[in-house]
Amino acid sequence: MRINPACAQDTPELRHFVGGKPVPGTSGRFADVYDPSSGTVAARVPLASAAEVAAAVDDAARAQREWAAWNPQRRARVLMRFADLVRAEEDELARLLSSEHGKTIADARGDIQRGLEVVEFAIGIPHLLKGEYSDSAGTGIDVYSMRQPLGVVAGITPFNFPAMIPLWKAAPAIACGNAFVLKPSERDPSAPLRLAELFAEAGLPPGVFTVVNGDKEAVDALLDDPRVEAVGFVGSSDIAEYVYATAAARGKRAQCFGGAKNHMIVMPDADLDQAVDALVGAGYGSAGQRCMAISVAVPVGEATADALVAKLAERVRELKVGASHDETADFGPLVTADAVRRVRDYVGIGVAEGAELVVDGRDITVPGYENGFFVGGCLFDRVGTDMRIYREEIFGPVLLVARAADYTEALRLPSEHEYGNGVAIFTRDGDTARDFTARVNTGMVGVNVPIPVPIAYHTFGGWKRSGFGDLNQHGPDSIRFYTKTKTVTSRWPSGAKEGASFVIPTMS
Numbered sequence: 001m002r003i004n005p006a007c008a009q010d011t012p013e014l015r016h017f018v019g020g021k022p023v024p025g026t027s028g029r030f031a032d033v034y035d036p037s038s039g040t041v042a043a044r045v046p047l048a049s050a051a052e053v054a055a056a057v058d059d060a061a062r063a064q065r066e067w068a069a070w071n072p073q074r075r076a077r078v079l080m081r082f083a084d085l086v087r088a089e090e091d092e093l094a095r096l097l098s099s100e101h102g103k104t105i106a107d108a109r110g111d112i113q114r115g116l117e118v119v120e121f122a123i124g125i126p127h128l129l130k131g132e133y134s135d136s137a138g139t140g141i142d143v144y145s146m147r148q149p150l151g152v153v154a155g156i157t158p159f160n161f162p163a164m165i166p167l168w169k170a171a172p173a174i175a176c177g178n179a180f181v182l183k184p185s186e187r188d189p190s191a192p193l194r195l196a197e198l199f200a201e202a203g204l205p206p207g208v209f210t211v212v213n214g215d216k217e218a219v220d221a222l223l224d225d226p227r228v229e230a231v232g233f234v235g236s237s238d239i240a241e242y243v244y245a246t247a248a249a250r251g252k253r254a255q256c257f258g259g260a261k262n263h264m265i266v267m268p269d270a271d272l273d274q275a276v277d278a279l280v281g282a283g284y285g286s287a288g289q290r291c292m293a294i295s296v297a298v299p300v301g302e303a304t305a306d307a308l309v310a311k312l313a314e315r316v317r318e319l320k321v322g323a324s325h326d327e328t329a330d331f332g333p334l335v336t337a338d339a340v341r342r343v344r345d346y347v348g349i350g351v352a353e354g355a356e357l358v359v360d361g362r363d364i365t366v367p368g369y370e371n372g373f374f375v376g377g378c379l380f381d382r383v384g385t386d387m388r389i390y391r392e393e394i395f396g397p398v399l400l401v402a403r404a405a406d407y408t409e410a411l412r413l414p415s416e417h418e419y420g421n422g423v424a425i426f427t428r429d430g431d432t433a434r435d436f437t438a439r440v441n442t443g444m445v446g447v448n449v450p451i452p453v454p455i456a457y458h459t460f461g462g463w464k465r466s467g468f469g470d471l472n473q474h475g476p477d478s479i480r481f482y483t484k485t486k487t488v489t490s491r492w493p494s495g496a497k498e499g500a501s502f503v504i505p506t507m508s
């Protein structure tokens with residue numbers, strides 16, 4: 001199903017979603033949206049001008065004032081209805097998402113489900129917004145705090161989780177009483193557009209959830225607009241840093257999450273078959289296009305490394321790559337032809353740098369989908385820390401093995417890497433696991449769990465160049481991010497007259 005086609009002939013033209021309804025783009029600029037399995041253009045998405053963004057923010061600002069006056073329980077009820085509608089349409093939505101992203105339909109369901117879990121968290125907003133209260137902080141004085149919405153907030157999201165990441169941001173933002181303007185990835189905008197329609201169907205007032213499609217021009221317009229109080233970004237690190245710096249310079253709150261190079265340590269005492277299963281799933285699922293994908297395996301000791309690489313090579317050769325709707329495929333195509341070029345180039349760079357290419361998936365073809373954006377699983381052994389393939393994010397189905405002589409070296413590798421999103425350790429030794437989780441310099445850690453994406457009521461965020469800003473996504477941090485705290489110190493007259501005081505009040 002194609003969302004909001006403006007006309008039936010030729011390539012369907014997508015819309016923005018402003019004021020509670022789809023609206024056509026007026027800038028005259030468009031980007032192609034592909035079906036990556038066939039390599040054909042499936043739709044054209046309008047790229048908003050600064051004027052179109054300003055009009056959308058106008059509308060959001062108007063809607064926000066009324067929305068903030070709804071009591072939190074009423075706001076939560078809209079989210080409840082929304083969650084029900086998304087669940088009822090999950091299959092169709094997963095197909096739509098997968099047809100533009102390229103991930104398998106089963107994986108697209110996970111994308112939606114992990115987003116819904118944050119909606120479920122945000123349904124607890126009446127409880128989450130309760131402030132603090134100190135009775136009789138001084139004689140006859142009570143102190144309390146309340147959390148108030150910021151106003152209009154924006155989310156700029158990447159292609160790789162077109163449902164989950166918009167929902168991670170929008171659900172807490174809206175629940176707190178803000179209006180949310182989403183600028184989704186221009187590569188797979190149809191799932192976010194459908195979510196906007198479902199929000200409207202759930203009873204969300206027009207203007208509280210807005211979608212403006214676009215590229216850098218739209219992002220810059222959001223950053224320039226003084227009415228946008230906060231910006232949440234997820235994408236590559238250089239752009240995350242740019243958005244963070246620009247937003248901060250303009251006095252906005254910002255939380256900006258970037259790229260990753262997630263390591264998985266395999267200790268000699270680990271269950272090797274379990275570790276191999278974990279590496280294959282976390283390294284190649286979604287064609288490696290997950291910010292929490294494992295891209296570096298770090299076996300400790302030569303014996304562990306030899307055994308691990310032998311088992312991995314066998315499994316990687318057997319991986320089934322297919323069209324996104326092929327239910328037997330382990331993973332589908334990459335998102336664009338550019339992504340295919342980038343991944344193939346990196347594999348060539350790794351070979352030139354002297355890493356050992358154990359499995360080469362660069363030149364696979366999928367019968368019936370000869371023009372699709374496919375790259376098969378690739379596996380490198382003996383990767384050095386000075387190599388570009390180790391230092392840079394590849395974001396494709398390429399797993400590196402960087403051998404460590406001992407635990408100390410294994411701990412050092414992820415700790416010293418410039419990215420610090422996720423990391424995992426596989427071991428049967430509680431002592432080692434405890435030491436590792438305490439000392440590793442990374443935001444999210446898995447112990448015998450390869451993709452430690454925290455559940456909705458904890459928070460998600462990487463360190464170093466994987467995260468700019470000080471509050472994480474979802475969980476309690478998201479409520480802090482999307483509200484400002486007001487603290488009230490109150491005294492009701494008791495009849496006693498103390499006269500003016502020229503000394504700072506203390507609660508003695």
Ligand code: NAD
Nearest residue numbers: 157158159184185215216219235236239257258259260291
């Ligand atoms: P991207 O940086 O290309 O795009 C992200 C968003 O920024 C999109 O909405 C895009 O339109 C916009 N954008 C692109 N160029 C811009 C520019 N010059 N100025 C302003 N805005 C711009 O990222 P992507 O390719 O869509 O997503 C993949 C990246 O996202 C990977 O690096 C991945 O690791 C990262 N990612 C990180 C997390 C995390 O939580 N840390 C989660 C998912 C993805």
